Every structure is written in structure tokens, then in C-alpha cells.
Amino acid sequence: MSSMVQSVDWLAIAPPTVTAVAGLVVLVADLFLGDGRKALLGWVSVAGLAASALLLLPLLDGDHATFCLSGDTGLCSYTADRFTLVIQLLVLGGALLAALLSVTALKDADKGLPEGEYWFLLLSSAAGAALLPASRDLATLVVALEVASLPAFALVGIKHGDRKSSEAALKFFLSSVTATAVSLMGISFVYATTGTLYLTRIADRIQHVDGQFHTLAQAGVVLTLVGFAFKTAAVPFHFWVPDTYVGAPLPIAAYLSVVGKAVGFSGLILVTVVAFPSYADVWGPALAALAALTMTVGNVGALRQRATRAYSAVRLLAWSSVGQAGYLLVPIASAAYSKDADKAIGSTVAYALMYAAVNLGAFAVAALVARTSPRNRISDYRGLYARSPLSALLLGFFLLCLAGLPPGIIGLFAKVTVFSAAVDAGLGWLAVIMAVNVVIALFYYLQWTTLLFRSPEGETERHRVPAPLTAAIALTAVLAIALSGAPQLILRFSATTLF
Numbered sequence: 001m002s003s004m005v006q007s008v009d010w011l012a013i014a015p016p017t018v019t020a021v022a023g024l025v026v027l028v029a030d031l032f033l034g035d036g037r038k039a040l041l042g043w044v045s046v047a048g049l050a051a052s053a054l055l056l057l058p059l060l061d062g063d064h065a066t067f068c069l070s071g072d073t074g075l076c077s078y079t080a081d082r083f084t085l086v087i088q089l090l091v092l093g094g095a096l097l098a099a100l101l102s103v104t105a106l107k108d109a110d111k112g113l114p115e116g117e118y119w120f121l122l123l124s125s126a127a128g129a130a131l132l133p134a135s136r137d138l139a140t141l142v143v144a145l146e147v148a149s150l151p152a153f154a155l156v157g158i159k160h161g162d163r164k165s166s167e168a169a170l171k172f173f174l175s176s177v178t179a180t181a182v183s184l185m186g187i188s189f190v191y192a193t194t195g196t197l198y199l200t201r202i203a204d205r206i207q208h209v210d211g212q213f214h215t216l217a218q219a220g221v222v223l224t225l226v227g228f229a230f231k232t233a234a235v236p237f238h239f240w241v242p243d244t245y246v247g248a249p250l251p252i253a254a255y256l257s258v259v260g261k262a263v264g265f266s267g268l269i270l271v272t273v274v275a276f277p278s279y280a281d282v283w284g285p286a287l288a289a290l291a292a293l294t295m296t297v298g299n300v301g302a303l304r305q306r307a308t309r310a311y312s313a314v315r316l317l318a319w320s321s322v323g324q325a326g327y328l329l330v331p332i333a334s335a336a337y338s339k340d341a342d343k344a345i346g347s348t349v350a351y352a353l354m355y356a357a358v359n360l361g362a363f364a365v366a367a368l369v370a371r372t373s374p375r376n377r378i379s380d381y382r383g384l385y386a387r388s389p390l391s392a393l394l395l396g397f398f399l400l401c402l403a404g405l406p407p408g409i410i411g412l413f414a415k416v417t418v419f420s421a422a423v424d425a426g427l428g429w430l431a432v433i434m435a436v437n438v439v440i441a442l443f444y445y446l447q448w449t450t451l452l453f454r455s456p457e458g459e460t461e462r463h464r465v466p467a468p469l470t471a472a473i474a475l476t477a478v479l480a481i482a483l484s485g486a487p488q489l490i491l492r493f494s495a496t497t498l499f
Contacts, residue, residue, distance in 0.1 A: 012064035012080045014055040015088050016130040019095075022048025023123030030116025038115040042103040042468075045119045049096040049126065056085050056092075075198045077140045078131075086349055087133035087266045090356050094258040095126035097360045097475060101251035101367050103468040108371060113158055113249065121151035121158070122255070129259050133266040137197040138187050138224075138275075141267055142180075145227065148263050149176055152256060156248040168240075168247025175240045179230035186223025190275075193217040199275040207278040221279045222286065224271055231264025233325045235294040242301070245318040246311045250370055253314060254363035257321045258356045265328055265352060272332060273341050284336025288430055291333050295326025295437040302444050307378040307451070313366055314376055316444065317359070320402065323441060324355055330418050330434060334425035347421040354414040354483065358401040361476030365395040368469055378448060383456020391465075392452040394477050401480055403445035404438060410480065413487040 010017075025048070026041050033040065059080050068076035099122065106113055128147025135141040153176070157169025191197060193213045194205040209217045230237040245253040272283050301319035305312045331347035338344045366376060368391055373380035385392035401408030404415040415438060422431040465473075 009064055009066035011055075011058060012066050013078060013134075015052045015092060016127045016134075018052045018055060019048060019092070019123055019130055020127035022052075023120050023127065026123060027116060027120040030120070035111070039103070039107065041115050041119045042099065042106060045123055046096065046099045046103070048123060049092055049099055052126075052130070053089065053092040053096060056089055059085055075201060077137050077198075078134045079136050080134055083266075083269075083345075083349075084134040086353075087262055088130050090262050090353060091126065091129045091133075091259050094262065094356055094360060095122065095129070095255065097364070097472050098122070098251045098255035098259070100468045100472040100475075101254060101364060102249070104371075104466045105249055105251050105367065107466070109249075112160070114160075118155065118158060121155050122252075125149075125151040125155070125255075126259065129263045132263050133270070135270070136199050136274075138190065138199070138202075138271075139197050141270065142184065142187065142227075145231070145263065145267060146180065148260075149180075149231075152252070152260065155252045155255075156244055158252075159247075159249065162247070164243075165247040168244045172240045172244045175237070176230060179227045179237060182223050183225075183227025186220045186226065189216050189220030190224060193220065199270060202275045203277055206276065218279065218282055221276050221282050225268065225283060225286070228264050228268040228271065229290065232261055232268060232329065233264075233294075233322050234290045234329060235297045235322070235326075238294065238297065238322045238325075241322055242315050242318040245321075246314050250314070250363065250367045250376075253318070254360055254367075257317070257359055257363065261321070261325060261328070262352060262356070265332070265348060268332060269345055269348070273335055273345060277341070280336035284333055287329055287333035287336070288427060291326050291329035292430055292433045293326075294329060295323050295434060298323030298326055299437045299440045299444075303440060305378065305444070310375045310377060312376075312378045313369070313381065313448075316378060316448070317362060317366065320441070320444075321359065323437065324359070324402070326437070327415065327418050327434065328352060328355070330427075330430060331421040333430070334421040334427055337425035337427060338421070344421045344425065347417040351414040351418055354401070354410045357476055357479040357483065358398045358408070358411065361398040361473065361480060362395060362402070364469065364472045364476060365391050365398070368465060368473070378451065381448065382451050382454050384452045386456045388465075391473070394473060396449045396452055398476070398480065399445045399449045401484070403442050405442070405446075408480075408484060410483040410487045 022045060026044055030041060064080040065076040067078045106115055106118065125148050128144050132141065132144035132148060135144050153169055153173045156172050157166050159165035190202060193209045193216055194202050196202055196205060206217055233241050276283060298319050302316050302323060305316045328348055328351055331344045335341040335344040369380055370376045397408060401411035404411040419431055419434060
């Protein structure tokens with residue numbers, strides 16, 4: 001029978017599987033470890049994520065596929081191609097850095113956060129996020145999306161007795177469930193008109209839908225995109241972002257800003273470029289409009305943050321991440337108009353890799369400042385250079401990368417590739433809107449950067465940086481500096497054929 005599946009390629013599915021197994025190990029070990037040894041759970045989690053990332057190396061020799069229909073090896077539910085490996089590297093690397101930040105955060109919380117549940121939820125979410133880019137049918141895509149999302153809801157609200165955290169989790173959950181319900185309705189429309197859930201088969205069949213079902217197919221395409229647009233924090237599905245980032249533990253906010261976006265964008269790329277290329281006239285203009293709206297609302301929101309407001313630093317990073325999502329959407333929209341969709345998607349992947357490194361670095365320094373200034377206001381960063389010169393220099397460098405200014409060369413190159421993708425696709429109006437938004441973003445990034453080097457108010461007190469936090473800052477710094485020194489590496493890598 002055609003529904004029977006072939007044997008499992010365990011090497012292909014190793015990265016998400018090892019992450020999931022590490023989560024189960026942590027959950028069981030938590031039952032037997034005393035309070036004094038709970039810290040071991042964090043290092044087991046870090047080791048599990050590192051091992052999962054290393055297991056990507058044996059997969060570089062060529063494409064791997066598994067869970068295929070017998071008799072048709074071209075129809076597989078799981079494919080580990082170049083696109084999958086790049087996104088899995090981003091996801092697992094981002095989760096590893098968030099885990100390093102979490103080790104310090106949990107220690108500082110002094111049993112205020114349940115360690116076993118925290119690590120289990122983080123690893124479960126990371127496993128779902130690593131599964132999603134390999135998914136090649138809509139059912140697996142939705143399952144991976146929810147496995148990545150459901151633990152994230154709990155992580156946002158994991159601060160017991162904290163009303164802000166509970167409110168953030170509830171807002172995140174309700175808005176996400178609504179978006180998922182709409183997306184599932186779209187998938188049901190697509191299945192009704194094509195009779196399949198496999199992305200490549202949908203691409204073939206949806207071109208030949210009967211005229212009476214054409215409108216239903218169009219509605220299915222649009223509604224399917226909604227769930228992934230929510231994960232990318234695209235406007236108008238962005239309203240959960242600022243409150244969620246503020247209410248969540250800071251490492252989880254960092255995780256959502258990078259891994260959550262990787263989940264959304266990889267899913268969006270798969271359903272548009274792989275499943276619905278013949279409906280580019282539907283999703284192309286929709287994503288172009290979303291990109292323009294998202295970058296504008298995000299940057300204006302970041303611009304309006306007051307330096308003395310509580311948690312204004314985290315809010316600025318949250319609104320900034322919405323603006324950055326707009327830039328990431330530009331090449332995907334451009335793929336609808338471009339003759340070389342792979343090149344356009346490569347621009348999104350290159351920008352995502354740059355954004356992940358520098359944004360996690362900015363959150364790592366924010367976590368350092370939060371240890372002595374829990375309200376994490378932008379004004380708390382005044383005179384950071386006097387207290388911690390290296391941290392101030394690195395935060396300034398990360399912010400300049402996000403702004404696209406030298407010496408943050410990788411940020412500049414990534415923005416140029418996105419800009420050129422829009423121009424090459426004939427979306428000149430979108431390129432102009434992006435240029436205006438880049439100028440708006442320069443103001444608040446430079447304003448924060450200059451504050452780091454101003455004279456501090458009151459006495460300056462140097463603080464010791466814990467080893468895990470030092471490792472997280474150092475890793476992001478090395479990556480960002482190396483890429484700024486040789487940006488052609490990431491651009492050349494992403495320019496190769498992804499699919």
C-alpha cells in the first residue's frame with residue numbers, strides 16, 4: 001500500500017531527536033536530584049543542545065530524507081537538505097546560547113524558578129523548532145509549530161506569583177491559538193482542493209484546481225500563512241511581542257526573538273516557495289504589504305520608548321525585533337516576483353543568521369545589566385563603559401550591527417542583500433520604505449550606543465560576570481566580529497542553492 005512508510009533514517013532525524021531525548025532525561029533526573037544538585041540539569045541541557053548541533057556535521061555530505069511513501073521516495077515527510085541544516089544550526093545554536101543565559105538566570109533566581117520544568121520545556125520547544133524546517137508536509141509542519149510553541153507559552157509564564165509574567169503568557173497563548181486555528185482552517189481548504197498534504201504534490205495539484213474551487217484554494221493559501229505570520233511577529237500579528245518579552249525571563253525573551261522567528265520564517269518559506277509557487281500573485285503582494293507595515297510599525301514603536309521607563313531596554317529590543325522581521329519578510333515577498341527564488345530566499349537566510357548572532361549578543365549584555373538593575377531601563381546603561389568596558393564595547397558593536405553601520409559590517413552587508421533582492425524583483429517602492437526605516441532605526445540604535453559612553457551618574461561599581469554569561473557574550477561576539485571581518489562567507493554560503 002502507498003501509505004506504508006519506509007525504514008527510518010536515524011542520522012537524518014538525530015538533531016531534533018537528541019534534543020527531545022535530552023529533555024526527557026532532564027525531566028526524569030529532576031525527580032531524583034536534590035535541591036543542591038539541580039544546577040546539573042542546566043549543564044546536561046547545554047550538553048544535549050551542543051551534541052544536537054554537532055550531529056548536523058555528518059549530514060553535510062548530501063540530502064537525507066525519511067518517512068517517505070513506499071513506492072515514491074520523492075514524497076517524504078522529513079528532508080534534511082541544505083535549507084534544513086542551515087535553519088537547524090540557527091535554531092540549535094540560538095537555543096544553546098539561551099541555555100547559557102538561563103544557567104545564570106536560574107542561579108540568580110535562587111529557586112524562584114522550577115529548574116526541572118524550565119529545562120524540559122526549553123528543550124522540548126527547541127526540538128519542535130529543529131523539526132519544523134525539515135518538515136515537508138503540512139501535518140508535520142503544524143505539529144512541529146505547536147511543539148515549538150506550547151512549551152514557550154509555559155516558559156513565558158513560569159515566574160510563579162508574577163502577574164506580569166502570567167499576563168504575558170495568557171496574551172501570547174490566546175493570540176497564538178487564534179492564529180493556529182485560522183491556519184488550520186486554511187490547511188483544510190488546501191487539502192480539500194488538492195487531496196494531499198505533501199508540499200511538492202500540493203505545488204503540482206493546486207495549479208489544476210477546478211474553477212469552482214479556485215476561490216477556496218486562494219482562501220486556503222492566505223489563511224495557511226496566518227499562523228506563520230504570527231510566529232514571525234509580522235504586523236498586525238505582533239501585539240503580543242512587547243508584553244511577552246517583558247513578562248518572560250530574559251533568556252526566554254532572547255530565545256523567542258531568534259528561535260521563534262526562525263520557526264516562523266522557515267515555515268513561511270516552505271509554504272510559499274515550495275507548496276504555493278503558482279499562487280505567488282496571492283502571497284507575493286500580501287507579504288510585501290506585511291513587510292512594509294511590519295518594519296514601519298516596529299521601528300516607530302522602538303523610537304517611542306522612553307529611557308526612564310521600566311523595562312524600556314527590553315521593550316526597545318522587542319519593537320526592534322518586529323522591525324527586523326519586516327526586513328526578513330522582504331526577500332520572501334521578492335521571491336514571488338523574482339526568476340531566481342532561491343537567491344531571494346538566500347538573502348533572508350543570510351539576514352537571519354546575522355540577526356541571530358547580534359541580537360542574542362545584545363540580550364546577553366542586557367542579562368548582565370539586569371543582574372544589578374532588575375528594571376532594565378535604557379537609562380541604566382548610562383556609563384556602562386566605566387563599569388564594564390568590554391561589555392559596553394560589545395553592546396555598542398551589536399547595536400551598530402543591527403543598525404547596519406560600520407564597524408558592524410555584517411549588518412550592513414545583510415541589509416544590502418535584502419535591499420538588492422527587492423530591487424531585483426522590481427519592488428522599488430518596498431526598497432524605498434526599507435531605506436526610510438533603516439534611517440529611523442539609526443536614531444534609536446545610536447542614541448542607546450552613545451549612552452553607553454557617557455559619564456555615569458553616581459559611583460561606578462564593577463561586577464563579576466558569571467562564566468556561563470561570559471561564554472554566551474564571548475560566543476556571540478566572536479561570531480559577529482568574524483562575520484564582519486569576512487561577510488562574504490555568510491553571503492556566499494546563503495547564495496548556494498537551498499532547495
